[in-house]
Amino acid sequence: MPILDHLWIIMALPLLGAAINGLLGKNFSKTIVNSVGIGSVALSFLSAAEAIREYVQLSPDQPVLKTYFTWITAGIFKVDFALQVDQLTVVMLFVVTFVSMLVHIYSTGYMAHEEGYRRFFSYLNLFVFFMLTLVLAANVVLMFVGWEGVGLCSYLLVGFWFLKPSAISAGKKAFITTRIGDLGFTIGILLLFWTFHSVDFGAVFKQAAGMSVEGFAPTGVLTIISLLLFIGAIGKSAQIPLYVWLPDAMEGPTPVSALIHAATMVTAGVYMVARMNPLFSRAPFAMFVVALIGALTAFFAATIGLVQTDIKKVLAYSTVSQLGYMFLGLGVGAYAAGVFHLMTHAFFKGLLFLAAGSVIHAMGGDQEMPHMGGLRTKIPITFWCMFIATLAIAGIPGFAGFFSKDEILEAAGSGPHANLWFYWLGLIGAGMTSFYMFRLIFLTFFGKPRYDEHKVHVHESPWSMTGPLIVLAFLSTVGGWVAAPHLIGGTDYFEKFLHPVFAAYATNPGIEQGAGEIAGSPMTDLIHALTGWPVIIALLGLLLAWWFYIKSPDTPKKLAQSLRGPYTLILHKYYIDELYNAVIIAPLLWISTNVLWHVVDEGAIDGTVNGVARGLRESGGQVREIQSGNARSYATWVVIGAVGVTVLMLVIWMRVS
Amino acid sequence: MNIVPISYYLVLSAILFGLGVIAFVFKRNIITIFMAIELMLNAVNLAFVAFARAHNQLDGLVFVFFVIVVAAAEAAVGLAIVITVYQNRQTLNIERINLLKF
Numbered sequence: 001m002p003i004l005d006h007l008w009i010i011m012a013l014p015l016l017g018a019a020i021n022g023l024l025g026k027n028f029s030k031t032i033v034n035s036v037g038i039g040s041v042a043l044s045f046l047s048a049a050e051a052i053r054e055y056v057q058l059s060p061d062q063p064v065l066k067t068y069f070t071w072i073t074a075g076i077f078k079v080d081f082a083l084q085v086d087q088l089t090v091v092m093l094f095v096v097t098f099v100s101m102l103v104h105i106y107s108t109g110y111m112a113h114e115e116g117y118r119r120f121f122s123y124l125n126l127f128v129f130f131m132l133t134l135v136l137a138a139n140v141v142l143m144f145v146g147w148e149g150v151g152l153c154s155y156l157l158v159g160f161w162f163l164k165p166s167a168i169s170a171g172k173k174a175f176i177t178t179r180i181g182d183l184g185f186t187i188g189i190l191l192l193f194w195t196f197h198s199v200d201f202g203a204v205f206k207q208a209a210g211m212s213v214e215g216f217a218p219t220g221v222l223t224i225i226s227l228l229l230f231i232g233a234i235g236k237s238a239q240i241p242l243y244v245w246l247p248d249a250m251e252g253p254t255p256v257s258a259l260i261h262a263a264t265m266v267t268a269g270v271y272m273v274a275r276m277n278p279l280f281s282r283a284p285f286a287m288f289v290v291a292l293i294g295a296l297t298a299f300f301a302a303t304i305g306l307v308q309t310d311i312k313k314v315l316a317y318s319t320v321s322q323l324g325y326m327f328l329g330l331g332v333g334a335y336a337a338g339v340f341h342l343m344t345h346a347f348f349k350g351l352l353f354l355a356a357g358s359v360i361h362a363m364g365g366d367q368e369m370p371h372m373g374g375l376r377t378k379i380p381i382t383f384w385c386m387f388i389a390t391l392a393i394a395g396i397p398g399f400a401g402f403f404s405k406d407e408i409l410e411a412a413g414s415g416p417h418a419n420l421w422f423y424w425l426g427l428i429g430a431g432m433t434s435f436y437m438f439r440l441i442f443l444t445f446f447g448k449p450r451y452d453e454h455k456v457h458v459h460e461s462p463w464s465m466t467g468p469l470i471v472l473a474f475l476s477t478v479g480g481w482v483a484a485p486h487l488i489g490g491t492d493y494f495e496k497f498l499h500p501v502f503a504a505y506a507t508n509p510g511i512e513q514g515a516g517e518i519a520g521s522p523m524t525d526l527i528h529a530l531t532g533w534p535v536i537i538a539l540l541g542l543l544l545a546w547w548f549y550i551k552s553p554d555t556p557k558k559l560a561q562s563l564r565g566p567y568t569l570i571l572h573k574y575y576i577d578e579l580y581n582a583v584i585i586a587p588l589l590w591i592s593t594n595v596l597w598h599v600v601d602e603g604a605i606d607g608t609v610n611g612v613a614r615g616l617r618e619s620g621g622q623v624r625e626i627q628s629g630n631a632r633s634y635a636t637w638v639v640i641g642a643v644g645v646t647v648l649m650l651v652i653w654m655r656v657s
Numbered sequence: 658m659n660i661v662p663i664s665y666y667l668v669l670s671a672i673l674f675g676l677g678v679i680a681f682v683f684k685r686n687i688i689t690i691f692m693a694i695e696l697m698l699n700a701v702n703l704a705f706v707a708f709a710r711a712h713n714q715l716d717g718l719v720f721v722f723f724v725i726v727v728a729a730a731e732a733a734v735g736l737a738i739v740i741t742v743y744q745n746r747q748t749l750n751i752e753r754i755n756l757l758k759f
Contacts, residue, residue: 629755635682 003051004058007066007083007136010051010093013044014100014128022122030117037121038104041128045097052090061500063089065138065202072141076197084138084201088501091339092135092271095346096264100128102468103259106354109464110255110361120160120253127153131264135271139199140189143272147185147236150265151178157260158252170251177245181235188228195221205278209505213282226279226286230293233269239297239327243320244577250312254357257312262319262353263346270326270342274335278505281333287417291331295412295422295429298324300574302432306439307571310367311356314440318393319349321429325408328426332418334411335502336495340483341404343494347479348392348401351472355386358461358469359444363451369443376445378458383445385469390441392476394434395538397530403480405430407492409534430534434541442549487529666707673700687739687749691732698728 003009017040021033028036055064063086072079085093104124111120130153134146152175159171189199196204214220218227233239238246249261260266273280273290280286298321305317322345329338360367362379376383392399395406409430413423451458460466486492529535548555560567569575626637677697684690702721709717743749 629757631751631754631757632682632685634757639678639682 002054003047004054004064004085005066007051007085008068010044010047010097011083011129011132011136013040013047014125014132016040018122018125018129021118021125025118025122028118030112033118033121034108037125038101038108040125041097041101041104044128044132045101048093048097051085052094055085055090063138063202067138077193077199079139079141079199081142082138082200083136085136086501087498088271088274088339089135091343091498093132095343096128096131096135099263099346099350099472100124100131100259102471103255103263103350103354106258106357106465106468107253107255109462110357111253114253116160120157123153123156123160124256124259127157127260127265131268134268138201140192140201140204141199143275144185144189147232147268147272148182150260150268151175151182151236154178154249154260154265157256158249160253160256161251164251167251170245170248174245174249177242178235181232181242183231184228184235185232188225188232191221191225191228195225201275205505208278208282211282213284213507216284216288218285220283220285222279223283223285226276226283227289229276229279230273230286230290233273233327234293235269236272237266237269237323237327238320239269239293239324240300241576243297243301244580246320247313247316247573250310250316254312254353254360257316258350258353258357261316263350266319266323267326267342267346270323270330270338273327273330274339274501277330277335277502280330281505281507284417287331287333289331290327291412291417291419291422294324294327294329294331295425296324297321298328298429299425299432302429302436303570304573305436306432307567308436309369311359311369311372311440311444312353312367314369314436315349315352315356318352318433318436321433322349322393324429325405325426328412328422329408332408332411332415332422334408334415336492336498337404337407337411339498340480340494341401341408344392344400344404344476344479347472348389348399348476351385351389351469351476352393354465354469354472355382355389358382358465359386361461361465362458364456366451366456369440371451372444372449373447373451374445374449375458379460381460381466382469385466385473386445387441388473389476390437392480394437394542395430395534396542397535398477400476400478400480402535403483403486406529406532406534407483407486407495427533427537431537431541434538435545438542438545439549442545446550447553488526663707663711667704670700670704670707673697673703685750685752687742687751687754690751691735691739695728695732698724 017036020036020040021028025033025036058064063084065082065084067080067082069081070078071081104121107120107124111117114120127150130146130149132146134143134150137143137146155171155175158174159168161167192204193199196207198204198207208222211222214223218224235242246261246266250257252261280290301317301321301324305314305321308314308317322341326338326341326345329335329341358379359372359375359382362375362382363372366372388399392401395402409423409426412418412426413420482493482497483495486495548559572578626633674697677693677695677700680693680696681690684693702724705717705721705724709715709721739749742754746754748754
């Protein structure tokens with residue numbers, strides 16, 4: 001088991017790549033930067049693949065745990081540098097390393113003409129390192145290190161074009177907003193340690209398994225821990241109310257949006273909640289909150305996505321919405337479905353972003369969909385790949401997104417923790433998803449060109465960019481097929497694979513995670529699945545988008561005019577940014593300026609420092625007069641000193657005698 | 658034989674030393690100040706010798722020899738400095754030689 005014993009290799013390779021490119025690469029040519037950047041991640045992918053192969057071959061009952069050294073000891077608080085692999089890690093390892101590799105390859109084409117090429121690859125490699133730390137960690141603290149590390153890399157890469165003010169503020173917004181969530185996460189970790197006297201997953205889960213399910217109220221300790229951890233997930237995975245940073249994060253280069261803000265980092269929250277399932281399963285109230293936040297986010301982010309005109313903004317709100325689905329799945333107890341959607345989403349949303357990057361590349365940097373149109377024949381590879389991804393995200397049967405989203409909605413509608421409100425929110429959200437995605441396709445690739453053909457020379461992207469698109473398009477198609485037998489009453493292989501992770505500490509081993517099996521013959525099951533609400537509503541969305549943007553393109557304008565109020569509200573994203581600005585940022589700025597700056601800093605701190613300096617300067621000015629340069633005055637001082645010493649000695653002598 | 662009491666020597670030494678101090682502080686010519694220093698040194702020497710005689714010990718005498726040696730050396734160096742100062746400043750008035758503060 002060469003790699004499974006040395007799991008650190010998987011992490012170390014990208015770190016090494018980041019170090020070589022970042023620290024030594026001052027005079028590297030692009031070829032060297034490329035080979036170091038791609039090579040390290042490709043090797044990391046290969047070693048991860050080998051580790052997965054070894055793990056599956058071994059298929060142990062327990063997670064494979066490797067403790068390398070003790071990192072922190074303070075009393076009973078002990079943190080090891082320990083890595084672990086179980087089925088959940090396997091899925092994440094594959095997604096992270098594989099998508100990272102494709103994005104790296106894509107970036108060599110996309111970033112070819114950019115300044116800071118080496119810096120970009122160095123950051124990207126560093127990101128992969130931290131993401132792998134997060135995924136492989138065997139305790140909460142090490143996981144938190146990766147968690148913060150990816151946040152740092154997100155900040156660095158969103159603000160990659162650091163001469164652009166909007167990019168800088170977007171980077172800061174991303175960092176600070178997620179930090180609010182991380183505060184909850186940190187307190188959650190402390191409470192976790194306080195409760196279980198350990199931060200290792202294995203020890204914590206074993207103790208949690210012995211605890212009973214708590215009541216439906218935010219009072220039990222497991223519920224509080226779960227809710228605090230979920231606050232961290234809200235920040236990282238851009239859920240209501242902390243989702244505002246993700247759309248702004250689109251200021252970063254498009255490969256970054258694809259890798260960090262669609263496929264991997266933003267799903268860290270989903271991974272964390274899935275990882276902590278023994279705690280969440282015993283906290284029904286926390287589960288309810290997870291599902292509620294997920295359903296609301298899935299719905300509201302989708303409504304905002306309906307009217308955006310920036311191609312990347314549509315995808316950003318779509319990501320927020322899809323992350324909401326994942327949490328909805330987790331919240332109703334269908335952990336496997338949530339993780340399944342995480343995986344398929346990584347494929348199709350990564351693909352959508354990369355394809356959008358290809359479109360932007362073709363348009364010479366323009367991201368506004370109203371300026372596009374008719375690109376289908378000009379950039380056919382990009383079109384077909386993006387079309388497949390759209391079919392996948394819309395939930396058209398046969399494509400990856402269909403299987404995963406269907407499972408989530410099924411669990412929300414008829415699972416053990418079903419809630420019809422959540423089901424309908426998710427269902428309507430799915431319809432809107434289909435609508436805005438086909439709207440994007442129709443506006444971008446169909447109709448007449450709306451750009452100046454003499455100015456913009458639309459061209460297909462190089463192979464380094466289209467290659468990854470094709471690979472991801474393939475995965476967006478077949479990625480869900482592992483669950484396909486489920487439709488005809490068979491086994492869901494994905495769920496079966498993950499089953500040990502979620503069943504090991506399940507509250508009631510008798511009940512299967514996720515949706516119950518549908519009784520009936522294979523054929524009726526298939527018909528049932530293919531004619532279910534999710535499919536119908538997805539097709540409705542497609543039809544509506546076709547009607548609005550192909551058949552009669554005047555309809556959207558008329559509709560916007562007749563529904564002026566709601567339209568403006570949604571167009572301005574419910575004024576959430578403005579609300580936060582007025583309620584949080586403005587008062588904070590006021591206090592910082594008028595109290596902390598002018599009173600505390602200038603008055604108290606500067607006053608003290610300057611006062612001491614002024615006092616010393618003035619007394620120094622007085623004392624300076626003594627040193628006149630006149631030798632006779634010095635002599636006088638010597639005499640005075642000598643007399644003084646003599647008198648002193650006489651006084652002492654008289655006292656003593 | 659009547660021996661002069663030690664207090665006489667000490668009073669004389671103190672008077673000489675006081676004169677030296679006064680001259681040292683109030684005189685303006687460097688050479689005169691120099692002589693005042695010599696006066697103070699020799700006043701101390703007188704006290705040493707007187708004590709050595711009174712206690713019948715050689716320590717005081719040894720000190721005196723040291724002081725004489727140091728005074729000779731000091732005279733050599735000091736006079737050289739005085740000559741150099743005069744060559745540069747064309748004056749021996751200590752009030753005018755006040756660059757020591759820099």
